[in-house]
Amino acid sequence: MPTVQLGQHAAASQLIVHISDTHYLSEGRALYDRVDTDRTLQRALAQLELTGLQPSAIVLTGDITDRGEPDAYRRVRDQVEIAADRLGATVVWVMGNHDERSAFRTELLREAGTAEPVDRVFDIGGLRIIALDTSVPGFHHGDVSEQQRAWLADVLSSPAELGSILALHHPPVPTPLHLMNILELREQDSLAEVVAGSDIRAILGGHLHYATTGMFAGIPVSVAAATCYTMDLSAPERELTGVDGGQSINLVNVYADQVTHSVVPIGAFKPVSGFNSDFLDRMEELSADERTEAFSRQV
Numbered sequence: 395m396p397t398v399q400l401g402q403h404a405a406a407s408q409l410i411v412h413i414s415d416t417h418y419l420s421e422g423r424a425l426y427d428r429v430d431t432d433r434t435l436q437r438a439l440a441q442l443e444l445t446g447l448q449p450s451a452i453v454l455t456g457d458i459t460d461r462g463e464p465d466a467y468r469r470v471r472d473q474v475e476i477a478a479d480r481l482g483a484t485v486v487w488v489m490g491n492h493d494e495r496s497a498f499r500t501e502l503l504r505e506a507g508t509a510e511p512v513d514r515v516f517d518i519g520g521l522r523i524i525a526l527d528t529s530v531p532g533f534h535h536g537d538v539s540e541q542q543r544a545w546l547a548d549v550l551s552s553p554a555e556l557g558s559i560l561a562l563h564h565p566p567v568p569t570p571l572h573l574m575n576i577l578e579l580r581e582q583d584s585l586a587e588v589v590a591g592s593d594i595r596a597i598l599g600g601h602l603h604y605a606t607t608g609m610f611a612g613i614p615v616s617v618a619a620a621t622c623y624t625m626d627l628s629a630p631e632r633e634l635t636g637v638d639g640g641q642s643i644n645l646v647n648v649y650a651d652q653v654t655h656s657v658v659p660i661g662a663f664k665p666v667s668g669f670n671s672d673f674l675d676r677m678e679e680l681s682a683d684e685r686t687e688a689f690s691r692q693v
């Protein structure tokens with residue numbers, strides 16, 4: 395971990411890991427008979443542990459399972475919880491359109507199963523994470539009911555110490571994938587009225603299966619791609635083409651005055667450059683001017 399500030403920004407106060415669309419199936423079955431959903435998620439969790447980073451939360455923005463099967467929930471829960479325990483992170487599960495509220499509650503949250511929306515608030519060291527259920531039972535599009543909007547307005551009526559992050563499945567941003575517009579979050583204007591001017595500093599979403607960013611009611615929106623399969627935006631325009639490649643997760647760094655969202659590809663890649671920790675120690679020992687000479691000046 396760095397001990398000296400080398401630039402203008404103090405280190406992030408928190409790191410949130412943003413994972414989406416794991417789409418697990420019962421008994422470890424492959425999605426579409428060929429996508430190994432467990433392999434990429436396990437690899438992503440292993441990569442996180444190798445970094446030595448200490449995330450305060452792991453937020454999974456929905457479509458945790460593909461069909462709401464209880465044993466699929468238990469499998470993904472166990473894998474994520476084991477990693478989260480080792481990392482010291484709180485797990486925030488968010489409902490998606492492929493999820494089933496009752497099994498989501500009983501298996502992931504270990505609560506009694508009900509069909510009510512799964513809306514939750516977490517206090518992560520002063521940072522408020524709000525999990526909002528945008529699912530509509532029986533459908534794949536998203537919506538936020540009037541009661542949920544009233545609940546959210548009430549939560550937001552008092553600001554949190556470090557502000558809020560809103561986590562939901564259906565992101566309130568446009569998509570160039572024509573068909574996905576049918577499955578968008580409905581009544582976005584009504585949600586915008588609730589979140590505009592609040593202490594929400596970022597909105598985390600999923601559902602699209604590709605990483606993207608946008609703005610909603612003046613709030614930055616970041617969508618994490620899926621860990622299962624991704625949408626190929628370079629495929630012919632009128633098709634919706636899922637591919638077994640390009641899976642990633644996002645690292646969300648929460649700074650005093652900004653929140654950044656960084657995409658981390660899942661996989662083992664051969665390093666082609668880098669610096670060892672001795673070099674970093676030396677840089678930290680130098681003055682700012684010496685560092686500029688030693689590391690910034692072109693040779």
Ligand SMILES: [Fe+2]
Binds near residue numbers: 415
């Ligand atoms: Fe999905």
Ligand SMILES: [Fe+2]
Binds near residue numbers: 457563601
């Ligand atoms: Fe989805």
